[in-house]
Protein backbone atom coordinates (compact mmCIF):
# COMPACT_ATOMS: atom_id res chain seq x y z
CA UNK A 709 0.00 0.00 0.00
CA UNK A 710 1.22 3.51 -0.82
CA UNK A 711 0.33 6.32 1.57
CA UNK A 712 0.11 10.04 0.81
CA UNK A 713 0.28 12.49 3.71
CA UNK A 714 -1.02 16.07 3.47
CA UNK A 715 0.26 18.08 6.43
CA UNK A 716 3.58 17.23 8.07
CA UNK A 717 2.93 18.90 11.44
CA UNK A 718 2.38 17.24 14.81
CA UNK A 719 -0.17 14.58 13.77
CA UNK A 720 1.26 13.98 10.28
CA UNK A 721 4.66 13.35 11.85
CA UNK A 722 3.34 10.88 14.45
CA UNK A 723 1.45 8.94 11.76
CA UNK A 724 4.34 8.94 9.28
CA UNK A 725 6.78 7.60 11.87
CA UNK A 726 4.55 4.57 12.58
CA UNK A 727 3.62 4.08 8.90
CA UNK A 728 7.35 3.91 8.14
CA UNK A 729 7.60 0.79 10.34
CA UNK A 730 4.59 -1.08 8.86
CA UNK A 731 5.41 -3.88 6.36
CA UNK A 732 2.11 -3.29 4.55
CA UNK A 733 3.14 0.25 3.58
CA UNK A 734 5.68 0.40 0.76
CA UNK A 735 6.00 4.11 0.01
CA UNK A 736 5.10 7.32 1.83
CA UNK A 737 4.60 10.56 -0.12
CA UNK A 738 4.84 13.75 1.94
CA UNK A 739 3.25 17.07 1.05
CA UNK A 740 3.09 20.23 3.14
CA UNK A 741 2.31 23.79 2.06
CA UNK A 742 5.51 24.60 3.99
CA UNK A 743 8.02 22.46 2.08
CA UNK A 744 10.65 22.72 4.82
CA UNK A 745 8.32 20.75 7.15
CA UNK A 746 7.96 17.93 4.61
CA UNK A 747 11.74 17.89 4.06
CA UNK A 748 12.44 17.78 7.81
CA UNK A 749 10.04 14.86 8.25
CA UNK A 750 11.51 12.97 5.30
CA UNK A 751 14.89 12.97 7.09
CA UNK A 752 13.35 10.91 9.92
CA UNK A 753 11.89 8.23 7.60
CA UNK A 754 13.15 5.38 5.39
CA UNK A 755 10.27 5.02 2.92
CA UNK A 756 9.36 8.65 2.31
CA UNK A 757 9.74 11.08 -0.57
CA UNK A 758 8.60 14.70 -0.77
CA UNK A 759 6.27 15.37 -3.70
CA UNK A 760 3.48 17.77 -4.57
CA UNK A 761 -0.11 16.58 -4.33
CA UNK A 762 -0.39 16.45 -8.15
CA UNK A 763 2.76 14.33 -8.37
CA UNK A 764 1.66 11.68 -5.88
CA UNK A 765 -2.12 11.41 -6.31
CA UNK A 766 -1.90 8.80 -9.13
CA UNK A 767 0.49 6.64 -7.10
CA UNK A 768 -1.26 6.29 -3.73
CA UNK A 769 -3.95 3.99 -2.29
CA UNK A 770 -4.74 6.08 0.80
CA UNK A 771 -4.30 9.78 1.61
CA UNK A 772 -4.01 10.90 5.22
CA UNK A 773 -5.00 14.54 5.78
CA UNK A 774 -3.65 16.33 8.86
CA UNK A 775 -3.39 19.88 7.58
CA UNK A 776 -6.42 22.20 7.81
CA UNK A 777 -10.08 22.57 6.86
CA UNK A 778 -8.91 24.42 3.74
CA UNK A 779 -6.79 21.45 2.67
CA UNK A 780 -9.86 19.18 2.89
CA UNK A 781 -11.83 21.66 0.78
CA UNK A 782 -8.99 21.86 -1.76
CA UNK A 783 -8.05 18.18 -2.13
CA UNK A 784 -10.78 15.82 -0.91
CA UNK A 785 -12.82 15.73 -4.11
CA UNK A 786 -9.81 15.04 -6.31
CA UNK A 787 -8.55 12.30 -3.98
CA UNK A 788 -11.89 10.49 -4.13
CA UNK A 789 -12.30 11.08 -7.89
CA UNK A 790 -9.07 9.08 -8.25
CA UNK A 791 -10.66 6.19 -6.32
CA UNK A 792 -8.25 6.75 -3.42
CA UNK A 793 -9.34 6.26 0.21
CA UNK A 794 -9.13 9.35 2.43
CA UNK A 795 -8.55 9.70 6.18
CA UNK A 796 -9.63 13.15 7.39
CA UNK A 797 -8.40 14.72 10.64
CA UNK A 798 -9.75 18.25 10.00
CA UNK A 799 -13.27 16.89 10.40
CA UNK A 800 -14.70 20.35 11.13
CA UNK A 801 -14.50 20.88 7.35
CA UNK A 802 -17.53 18.58 6.99
CA UNK A 803 -19.99 20.92 8.75
CA UNK A 804 -21.11 22.07 5.29
CA UNK A 805 -23.86 19.53 4.43
CA UNK A 806 -23.59 20.08 0.67
CA UNK A 807 -19.83 19.45 0.73
CA UNK A 808 -20.24 16.31 2.83
CA UNK A 809 -22.96 14.90 0.56
CA UNK A 810 -20.80 15.62 -2.49
CA UNK A 811 -17.85 13.72 -0.99
CA UNK A 812 -20.11 10.81 0.00
CA UNK A 813 -21.53 10.69 -3.52
CA UNK A 814 -18.09 10.62 -5.19
CA UNK A 815 -16.81 7.96 -2.76
CA UNK A 816 -19.84 5.76 -3.48
CA UNK A 817 -19.40 6.10 -7.26
CA UNK A 818 -15.64 5.51 -7.14
CA UNK A 819 -15.93 2.69 -4.57
CA UNK A 820 -13.54 4.24 -2.09
CA UNK A 821 -13.88 5.17 1.59
CA UNK A 822 -13.70 8.28 3.75
CA UNK A 823 -12.38 7.47 7.24
CA UNK A 824 -13.07 9.86 10.12
CA UNK A 825 -10.97 8.86 13.16
CA UNK A 826 -12.62 9.44 16.52
CA UNK A 827 -9.68 11.76 17.16
CA UNK A 828 -9.25 13.32 20.56
CA UNK A 829 -12.61 12.19 21.94
CA UNK A 830 -13.66 8.84 23.46
CA UNK A 831 -17.18 7.39 23.37
CA UNK A 832 -17.84 7.82 19.62
CA UNK A 833 -18.36 4.05 19.30
CA UNK A 834 -21.24 4.18 21.83
CA UNK A 835 -22.88 7.21 20.20
CA UNK A 836 -22.58 5.55 16.77
CA UNK A 837 -24.32 2.40 18.02
CA UNK A 838 -26.94 4.40 19.93
CA UNK A 839 -27.79 6.39 16.77
CA UNK A 840 -29.27 3.26 15.18
CA UNK A 841 -32.27 3.94 17.44
CA UNK A 842 -33.49 7.21 19.02
CA UNK A 843 -31.03 9.53 20.76
CA UNK A 844 -32.77 12.30 22.71
CA UNK A 845 -29.81 14.48 23.54
CA UNK A 846 -26.02 14.68 23.02
CA UNK A 847 -23.78 17.21 24.74
CA UNK A 848 -20.04 17.74 24.47
CA UNK A 849 -18.24 19.69 27.19
CA UNK A 850 -14.69 20.59 26.21
CA UNK A 851 -12.35 22.14 28.77
CA UNK A 852 -9.01 23.58 27.73
CA UNK A 853 -6.46 25.91 29.21
CA UNK A 854 -6.91 29.48 27.93
CA UNK A 855 -3.43 29.18 26.34
CA UNK A 856 -4.38 26.23 24.19
CA UNK A 857 -7.38 28.27 22.98
CA UNK A 858 -5.11 31.22 22.23
CA UNK A 859 -6.85 33.32 24.93
CA UNK A 860 -6.05 34.67 28.38
CA UNK A 861 -8.62 34.19 31.15
CA UNK A 862 -7.87 34.30 34.86
CA UNK A 863 -10.92 32.34 36.01
CA UNK A 864 -12.99 29.45 34.64
CA UNK A 865 -15.01 30.94 31.77
CA UNK A 866 -17.59 29.41 29.44
CA UNK A 867 -16.49 30.83 26.10
CA UNK A 868 -19.03 29.07 23.90
CA UNK A 869 -22.40 27.43 24.33
CA UNK A 870 -24.42 26.48 21.28
CA UNK A 871 -24.70 23.82 18.62
CA UNK A 872 -21.85 21.96 16.95
CA UNK A 873 -22.32 23.65 13.57
CA UNK A 874 -21.65 27.06 15.13
CA UNK A 875 -18.82 25.68 17.30
CA UNK A 876 -16.78 24.28 14.38
CA UNK A 877 -17.26 27.51 12.43
CA UNK A 878 -16.06 29.66 15.36
CA UNK A 879 -13.22 27.38 16.53
CA UNK A 880 -12.00 25.63 13.35
CA UNK A 881 -8.73 24.42 14.87
CA UNK A 882 -10.00 23.50 18.31
CA UNK A 883 -13.22 21.58 18.12
CA UNK A 884 -12.95 18.86 15.46
CA UNK A 885 -14.31 16.49 18.11
CA UNK A 886 -17.68 18.26 17.92
CA UNK A 887 -17.76 17.39 14.23
CA UNK A 888 -16.96 13.70 14.70
CA UNK A 889 -19.51 13.48 17.51
CA UNK A 890 -22.19 15.16 15.34
CA UNK A 891 -21.56 12.85 12.40
CA UNK A 892 -21.68 9.78 14.65
CA UNK A 893 -24.86 10.83 16.45
CA UNK A 894 -27.61 13.40 15.92
CA UNK A 895 -25.99 15.83 13.47
CA UNK A 896 -24.45 19.30 13.72
CA UNK A 897 -27.66 21.16 14.61
CA UNK A 898 -28.81 18.92 17.49
CA UNK A 899 -25.41 18.30 19.13
CA UNK A 900 -24.91 20.69 22.07
CA UNK A 901 -21.41 22.04 22.68
CA UNK A 902 -19.98 23.89 25.65
CA UNK A 903 -16.37 25.12 25.53
CA UNK A 904 -14.76 26.12 28.82
CA UNK A 905 -11.48 27.98 29.25
CA UNK A 906 -10.04 26.96 32.61
CA UNK A 907 -6.71 28.37 33.83
CA UNK A 908 -6.43 25.44 36.26
CA UNK A 909 -6.70 22.87 33.44
CA UNK A 910 -3.44 21.15 32.57
CA UNK A 911 -5.09 18.63 30.23
CA UNK A 912 -7.57 18.96 27.36
CA UNK A 913 -10.76 17.29 28.55
CA UNK A 914 -13.71 16.17 26.40
CA UNK A 915 -16.84 14.90 28.11
CA UNK A 916 -19.74 13.35 26.17
CA UNK A 917 -23.19 13.04 27.75
CA UNK A 918 -25.88 11.25 25.76
CA UNK A 919 -29.39 9.97 26.51
CA UNK A 920 -31.61 7.83 24.37
CA UNK A 921 -33.47 4.58 23.93
CA UNK A 922 -30.21 2.70 24.61
CA UNK A 923 -29.88 4.25 28.05
CA UNK A 924 -27.40 6.87 29.21
CA UNK A 925 -23.76 7.39 28.20
CA UNK A 926 -21.11 9.41 29.94
CA UNK A 927 -17.55 9.32 28.56
CA UNK A 928 -14.69 11.58 29.54
CA UNK A 929 -11.09 11.72 28.42
CA UNK A 930 -8.34 13.91 29.84
CA UNK A 931 -5.81 14.32 27.08
CA UNK A 932 -2.14 15.10 27.20
CA UNK A 933 -1.21 17.73 24.62
CA UNK A 934 0.86 16.68 21.62
CA UNK A 935 4.48 17.62 22.45
CA UNK A 936 4.81 19.20 18.98
CA UNK A 937 1.53 21.15 19.04
CA UNK A 938 -0.14 21.93 22.40
CA UNK A 939 -3.42 22.75 20.59
CA UNK A 940 -3.76 19.10 19.51
CA UNK A 941 -4.22 16.18 21.88
CA UNK A 942 -1.77 13.30 21.61
CA UNK A 943 -4.82 10.98 21.53
CA UNK A 944 -5.71 12.43 18.10
CA UNK A 945 -2.44 11.06 16.69
CA UNK A 946 -3.02 7.67 18.34
CA UNK A 947 -6.54 7.54 16.93
CA UNK A 948 -5.22 8.34 13.45
CA UNK A 949 -2.66 5.53 13.70
CA UNK A 950 -5.35 3.13 14.95
CA UNK A 951 -7.48 4.06 11.91
CA UNK A 952 -4.57 3.39 9.55
CA UNK A 953 -4.03 0.00 11.21
CA UNK A 954 -7.76 -0.72 10.94
CA UNK A 955 -7.51 -0.28 7.16
CA UNK A 956 -4.63 -2.74 7.07
CA UNK A 957 -5.78 -5.33 9.63
CA UNK A 958 -8.23 -8.13 8.85
CA UNK A 959 -9.89 -7.85 12.29
CA UNK A 960 -12.06 -4.74 12.76
CA UNK A 961 -12.84 -3.85 16.37
CA UNK A 962 -15.60 -1.48 17.45
CA UNK A 963 -19.08 -0.42 16.36
Ligand SMILES: NC(=O)c1ccc[n+]([C@@H]2O[C@H](COP(=O)([O-])OP(=O)(O)OC[C@H]3O[C@@H](n4cnc5c(N)ncnc54)[C@H](O)[C@@H]3O)[C@@H](O)[C@H]2O)c1
Pocket residue numbers: 714715716717718719720739740741742745774775776777778779782797798799825826827828829880881882884885888934936937939940941944
Ligand atom coordinates in the same frame (compact mmCIF):
# COMPACT_ATOMS: atom_id res chain seq x y z
N1 LIG B 1 -10.10 15.10 14.70
C1 LIG B 1 -9.50 15.48 15.83
O1 LIG B 1 -9.85 15.07 16.94
C2 LIG B 1 -8.34 16.44 15.75
C3 LIG B 1 -7.52 16.65 16.87
C4 LIG B 1 -6.45 17.51 16.75
C5 LIG B 1 -6.22 18.19 15.56
N2 LIG B 1 -7.05 18.01 14.50
C6 LIG B 1 -6.84 18.71 13.22
O2 LIG B 1 -5.84 18.03 12.49
C7 LIG B 1 -5.11 18.97 11.69
C8 LIG B 1 -3.61 18.79 11.95
O3 LIG B 1 -3.31 19.04 13.31
P1 LIG B 1 -1.79 19.18 13.79
O4 LIG B 1 -1.81 19.27 15.26
O5 LIG B 1 -0.94 18.18 13.12
O6 LIG B 1 -1.45 20.65 13.20
P2 LIG B 1 -0.01 21.28 12.91
O7 LIG B 1 -0.23 22.76 12.86
O8 LIG B 1 1.02 20.74 13.82
O9 LIG B 1 0.33 20.77 11.43
C9 LIG B 1 -0.44 21.12 10.30
C10 LIG B 1 0.49 21.06 9.08
O10 LIG B 1 -0.30 21.18 7.89
C11 LIG B 1 0.30 22.12 7.02
N3 LIG B 1 -0.76 22.70 6.19
C12 LIG B 1 -1.69 23.62 6.58
N4 LIG B 1 -2.52 23.88 5.55
C13 LIG B 1 -2.10 23.11 4.50
C14 LIG B 1 -2.56 22.94 3.16
N5 LIG B 1 -3.60 23.63 2.70
N6 LIG B 1 -1.88 22.07 2.37
C15 LIG B 1 -0.83 21.38 2.84
N7 LIG B 1 -0.33 21.50 4.09
C16 LIG B 1 -0.98 22.36 4.91
C17 LIG B 1 1.02 23.12 7.91
O11 LIG B 1 2.08 23.77 7.23
C18 LIG B 1 1.52 22.21 9.05
O12 LIG B 1 2.80 21.69 8.78
C19 LIG B 1 -5.65 20.37 12.05
O13 LIG B 1 -6.63 20.77 11.11
C20 LIG B 1 -6.31 20.14 13.41
O14 LIG B 1 -7.39 21.05 13.63
C21 LIG B 1 -8.09 17.13 14.57
